[in-house]
Amino acid sequence: MNIRPRTRATSFDVAALAGVSQSAVSRAFTPGSSLAEEKRLRIIEAARKLNYVPNSIARSLTTQRSNIVAVILGNTANPFYLQVLEAFMHRLQAEGRQVLTFTVENGGESDEAILRVLRYQVDGVILTSAQLSTRMVSLCHDRGIPVVLFNRYIPGSDASGVRCANAEGGRQIATAFLAAGARSFAMIKGDPKGTTSQDRARGFVDRLMEAGIGRDAISELEGHSVYDGAHEAVVREFRDGRTKIPDAIFGINDIMAMGAMDALRQRFSLKVPDDVMIGGFDDIAEARRFPYRLTTVRQPIGQMVDETLAILHLDEPHRPIEPGRDVVVPGRLIWRRSIPAPRGDGETKGA
Amino acid sequence: MNIRPRTRATSFDVAALAGVSQSAVSRAFTPGSSLAEEKRLRIIEAARKLNYVPNSIARSLTTQRSNIVAVILGNTANPFYLQVLEAFMHRLQAEGRQVLTFTVENGGESDEAILRVLRYQVDGVILTSAQLSTRMVSLCHDRGIPVVLFNRYIPGSDASGVRCANAEGGRQIATAFLAAGARSFAMIKGDPKGTTSQDRARGFVDRLMEAGIGRDAISELEGHSVYDGAHEAVVREFRDGRTKIPDAIFGINDIMAMGAMDALRQRFSLKVPDDVMIGGFDDIAEARRFPYRLTTVRQPIGQMVDETLAILHLDEPHRPIEPGRDVVVPGRLIWRRSIPAPRGDGETKGA
Structure with a gap:
């Protein structure tokens, strides 16, 4: 049985115990960074003993960046939006960020969800298949948190949007x-x-x-x-x-x-x-x-995710939010069997 | 165009500007709490002017609770695990918590993901369809973060698990x-x-x-x-x-x-x-x-989610982690058409 700890060690303590530099400690906890496996294990062992882990949330209070992006989902019963969520999870994780999920009723109001979102230090908000009041968009923008509507627009809103034609x-x-x-x-x-x-x-x-x-x-x-x-x-x-x-x-x-x-x-x-x-x-x-x-x-989906991330510009937090952008990407007709094809020649290549 | 802000107002400032009590400000930002709509709007307006929002992450540094639960997903191509994610999102959100998602390769190692998880102040970790080393489970438990394996067990691991029979x-x-x-x-x-x-x-x-x-x-x-x-x-x-x-x-x-x-x-x-x-x-x-x-x-799924949350006991953070629990819930055979039923009498009632 373990008792939940109270103490907080620093990377300095871990470096001292493991006999490595502080920068090695930092690299040991940065996914994808290079470090000899033996050294990484030694650092993890020292970190364990000291109950240390790097806390990017504590860091976020200084840098104002949490590397968390909120995704508000309005319709989890439509597989399309789960496939969109999946795309955002993979893309954001590949750049060292994570998705914090929020659900609202299908097509419902997200104002309540935005109040929840704002209780966390998120770097951006992506909203799918739900409504959002202009007031809530302003509340986010005033806090420096960009909002992008995925496959939706709200007339008169300051929120930017990315949608299919x-x-x-x-x-x-x-x-x-x-x-x-x-x-x-x-x-x-x-x-x-x-x-x-x-x-x-x-x-x-x-x-x-x-x-x-x-x-x-x-x-x-x-x-x-x-x-x-x-x-x-x-x-x-x-x-x-x-x-x-x-x-x-x-x-x-x-x-x-x-x-x-x-x-x-x-x-x-x-x-x-x-x-x-x-x-x-x-x-x-x-x-x-x-x-x-x-x-x-x-x-x-891939292109729409790219466009969404471009608007959020998470790598440049000090660039001002540009409100009201409306990016429209074309869809493509895929021929299969449920409508007879013009020359009766079947499915679209690669479909 | 809005410039991302630097200043941080407190709930005292907002209460003063809106002419309400500090507790009313707190309630205005707590989903589901009772407050006259007119008062809530006045508080939100004051909060906007002052760039104020309650920051549950700042609070988590004091209370050690972030109300964030990490879900590590090993196979997003199997709809079952997306349906499980959906169940956790809804259940946790209903109790004022949110899901932070992490993905790993199908059936892959989660050690790297756990290092990422530990950079955030999460209250618990749920792992589906992926591997996890004993060392990483200890790293979480030593930090007071309970780990539950959903529909999986790792022989010799301290992690608890909930699975179907x-x-x-x-x-x-x-x-x-x-x-x-x-x-x-x-x-x-x-x-x-x-x-x-x-x-x-x-x-x-x-x-x-x-x-x-x-x-x-x-x-x-x-x-x-x-x-x-x-x-x-x-x-x-x-x-x-x-x-x-x-x-x-x-x-x-x-x-x-x-x-x-x-x-x-x-x-x-x-x-x-x-x-x-x-x-x-x-x-x-x-x-x-x-x-x-x-x-x-x-x-x-519902019962398995219940059992998982019972093991995490998020409401009682000071209760010690009880390692190595293994909860097994029975499945139920549902008769449809793909196997002829014993008396040929078709589908299970309610299937």
């Missing part, structure tokens, strides 16, 4: 459906307050109307941005047989497209794409698998 | 296969150093041998605990047609069972369970969906 992606799916001969449509929307869902839906409808499709040939379902929500919405909409199943259904994210696809196969014994075409958005790993092979718009 | 679960899948008439078997194993994979495989093989199945009727494939790994292993094993496809395949986790199932359908046009039965382990959300409907062993 969502409306354009919606247009691409509409174009693919039209080329495959679809004339009646449904779209399954997500978080009604989220700009991501709104923009994709708008691009989709605009493109269809430009092609002469009437607004009454485009129905709308609410899927709450999750698999089960889309599954239930499809069953509810079509189970009494009075509503005709359309030629094509656009899930404004992949996980809803998958939920819709499974509902159509399971409850109505329909074949995709023969009986109904399905298009998605995101290109999550699950959508690439054999049972789904979803035609979708790929969001370039 | 993995060997017993492997036995349950074997029993289900036998009851359905299977006589030849394959199992797809994961991380060879991981006790989880070893125990499930051992229970599976022991049960089959007890039933008189010869060791040569049980082949072993390596799937590296991920979808693609299992998919490729199945294709490689059976593509030349010289190896007979067995009656039943056990993926020692669901994501590998799914990869195997897709490979069998996509590359060999086989039907599940008619041509080959598949069993899994974990009961991830994906395994429940229409294309998979996997018969599997459900790990009770």
